[in-house]
Each structure stands twice: as structure tokens, then as C-alpha cells.
Amino acid sequence: NAGVTQTPKFRVLKTGQSMTLLCAQDMNHEYMYWYRQDPGMGLRLIHYSVGEGTTAKGEVPDGYNVSRLKKQNFLLGLESAAPSQTSVYFCASSYTLPNEQFFGPGTRLTVL
Amino acid sequence: AQTVTQSQPEMSVQEAETVTLSCTYDTSENNYYLFWYKQPPSRQMILVIRQEAYKQQNATENRFSVNFQKAAKSFSLKISDSQLGDTAMYFCAFMKPRLIISNFGNEKLTFGTGTRLTIIP
Numbered sequence: 001n002a003g004v005t006q007t008p009k010f011r012v013l014k015t016g017q018s019m020t021l022l023c024a025q026d027m028n029h030e031y032m033y034w035y036r037q038d039p040g041m042g043l044r045l046i047h048y049s050v051g052e053g054t055t056a057k058g059e060v061p062d063g064y065n066v067s068r069l070k071k072q073n074f075l076l077g078l079e080s081a082a083p084s085q086t087s088v089y090f091c092a093s094s095y096t097l098p099n100e101q102f103f104g105p106g107t108r109l110t111v112l
Numbered sequence: 113a114q115t116v117t118q119s120q121p122e123m124s125v126q127e128a129e130t131v132t133l134s135c136t137y138d139t140s141e142n143n144y145y146l147f148w149y150k151q152p153p154s155r156q157m158i159l160v161i162r163q164e165a166y167k168q169q170n171a172t173e174n175r176f177s178v179n180f181q182k183a184a185k186s187f188s189l190k191i192s193d194s195q196l197g198d199t200a201m202y203f204c205a206f207m208k209p210r211l212i213i214s215n216f217g218n219e220k221l222t223f224g225t226g227t228r229l230t231i232i233p
Binding site: 033040041042043044045048058059088090092100101103105106 | 116121147154155156157158159162203220221223224225226
């Protein structure tokens with residue numbers, strides 16, 4: 001099993017450009033999450049999903065959209081990137097509470 | 113809302129020594145879960161140890177153990193016989209359990225800001 005994978009690993013965008021981050025898991029997990037990690041702030045939840053076709057907002061959802069069309073995939077979109085969205089993005093998944101969340105390797109995004 | 117505080121931004125210790133990382137949290141819940149995650153330079157988040165609040169016994173995983181003080185809302189991590197591979201960022205995290213099937217939203221992990229631990233050879 002590959003676990004949780006994220007595509008791409010690195011990306012540089014210009015302000016105003018759009019992009020989609022892909023998260024895939026092969027563990028048949030119901031729950032999936034997107035976090036961002038910024039220096040001195042730990043990880044903060046952007047959006048999450050409790051099952052195929054469902055999404056919900058986390059702590060810092062502004063400027064992001066998500067979709068969960070297939071159970072194994074969770075997409076994070078930036079419609080108009082801003083420098084404040086420069087961060088490392090982590091995807092995670094879990095089967096059910098209170099099991100652990102399994103994290104992907106992260107995507108480092110820089111917005112110029 | 114829950115908050116998690118890690119008051120030690122950085123720590124260092126000699127190899128083979130014991131080190132304790134501090135974590136406090138604030139919640140009005142009685143049942144919840146606490147976690148310690150490790151993030152080495154590879155950036156991968158790895159679960160180190162988990163504690164259920166309803167269990168009085170402190171969780172232990174090999175060289176890693178916790179001191180869970182529910183009344184004080186404290187959850188410290190002790191690493192014994194520290195090894196070079198323990199060098200990493202360590203994050204304390206809190207999760208409130210979803211007790212009602214329609215009560216979506218409790219599945220979130222709330223993280224502290226992390227402690228950067230360096231093991232010195």
C-alpha cells in the first residue's frame with residue numbers, strides 16, 4: 001500500500017494563478033483532511049471530508065475549495081493564489097475515530 | 113474551542129539522555145483524545161503515541177511515554193534513551209470524539225505550535 005500520496009511535491013505560482021493539489025489514499029478511509037503548516041503555527045485544518053461527496057470547512061477555509069468525488073481522492077483548489085497561501089500543505093486520512101490520521105508527505109507551495 | 117499550548121519552542125539533549133516535552137490544553141470536554149506526532153526533517157508526520165482521556169493509565173510505546181494529568185490538563189511526552197533519529201519537530205494534538213453520528217466536525221485535530229527537539233551526539 002502506498003498510504004497517502006500527494007501531487008505535486010513542490011509548486012511555485014504567481015499571484016492570481018490557480019492550481020489543484022491532489023491527495024490520494026489506498027486504505028479505504030472514510031475521512032480525509034487538508035491542513036496547512038506555517039512556521040510557528042503548527043498545522044491548521046483547511047477543509048475536511050467525512051465521506052465521498054461530502055466536504056466541510058475547517059479553521060482556515062478562505063481562498064480554498066475542495067472536492068471529494070471519489071472516496072480515495074480529495075482535491076484542494078486555489079482559484080486565485082495569494083502570497084499568504086505560501087505554505088506546506090498536508091493531506092491526511094483516517095478510517096474512524098479515534099484512530100490515527102495518516103499523513104501524506106506534504107506539498108510545498110510558494111506564491112510569488 | 114480547544115487550544116493546545118507547547119511552551120518550549122526548542123530543546124536539545126545529549127544522546128542517550130531522557131527528555132520531557134510539555135503540552136497543555138484547554139477544553140470543557142470530559143472525553144477526548146490526545147496525540148503526540150513527530151515530524152522529522154523529511155517532513156512526514158508520524159504518530160508517536162495516543163492517550164484516551166477516560167484511561168487513567170499513561171500510554172507507553174517503547175521509549176516513549178506520557179504523563180497525562182487530566183485535572184491539570186497536561187500531557188507531556190517523555191523520551192528515554194534518546195537517539196539521533198529522535199531529532200524532529202514534535203506536535204501535541206487534541207481531538208474531541210464524535211459521539212453523535214450527525215455531529216460532524218469533531219473529527220478535527222487541533223495542534224500545538226510544536227517543539228523542535230535536537231539530539232546531540
